[in-house]
């Protein structure tokens with residue numbers, strides 16, 4: 427397992443700055459996701475960590491050793507691609523054995539690793555097949571086994587599940603996490619899927635326009651977003667901007683209370699599940715979406731529409747007036763983004 431430290435990483439493509447001042451520490455054996463919208467720099471950062479791209483500034487170290495100038499093959503890392511990138515003319519077993527053979531791992535050890543991975547990833551019946559005889563989920567497992575066969579300290583994943591359907595994605599996602607714990611490697615995982623990042627990670631790095639806007643444990647990021655971008659990107663957020671006076675802000679829905687310093691131009695947010703039925707806030711129900719355990723209710727007052735999550739048994743209809751409240755501890759004050 428490897429401890430990765432990236433310091434002040436910058437990447438320029440001509441005059442365009444794809445990454446600026448990126449600092450990141452992935453503790454040994456941790457699962458770190460790089461999350462963010464398309465074009466924010468996730469893949470660029472992963473390519474820098476893999477050694478496919480030289481940063482224009484900054485430093486990378488693994489276990490205290492500077493690896494910034496090392497080529498990819500000299501690094502203790504392996505990449506698992508979205509496109510699988512399997513060799514079509516090699517069997518599943520030979521695809522998995524490819525890395526160890528390249529690295530001149532002893533024959534017995536290579537066989538041992540291939541057998542172990544084939545078993546762990548449920549590929550025993552497919553070891554002799556060519557990749558094009560496999561389903562997408564099976565190909566993804568081979569790609570994973572191939573990355574793990576070189577026993578890297580650091581495994582880099584570039585949206586590995588995006589070609590799989592939702593059910594299979596959940597299944598392979600759980601397998602990746604279980605393998606990471608069993609085999610023991612540090613994972614850096616690129617995704618634009620916030621649910622995936624929250625479910626998998628020890629640490630989420632939420633990226634925006636070439637910088638890490640906030641990083642932390644999934645719960646921290648979800649319950650304590652620092653900026654509007656973070657609040658909006660992770661989960662659903664109801665946002666209000668205005669004057670906070672005596673801890674109270676007037677909105678078209680009524681007065682919201684929060685435990686933060688007063689100010690003239692403050693932005694606050696609350697999560698849909700923070701709302702409680704009954705109270706001083708009210709609006710007209712505009713849409714209702716039954717989700718089983720809960721109901722998403724969209725409530726409007728004046729120009730504002732908010733989203734509430736209420737218990738599944740609640741019977742509400744469009745046009746009803748809904749009274750609700752949001753406890754002050756459920757209201758978060760946001761900072762202006764340095765990266766707006």
Ligand SMILES: Nc1ncnc2c1ncn2[C@@H]1O[C@H](COP(=O)(O)OP(=O)(O)OP(=O)(O)O)[C@@H](O)[C@H]1O
Nearest residue numbers: 439442444462463464465466467468469470471618
């Ligand atoms: N070789 C390149 N030359 C010029 N610009 C590039 C190059 N590679 C990436 N970029 C730009 O850098 C920015 C970051 O790209 P990157 O691929 O890292 O984004 P991403 O967050 O991985 O996005 P996606 O989720 O769409 O893959 C984008 O604006 C992209 O157009």
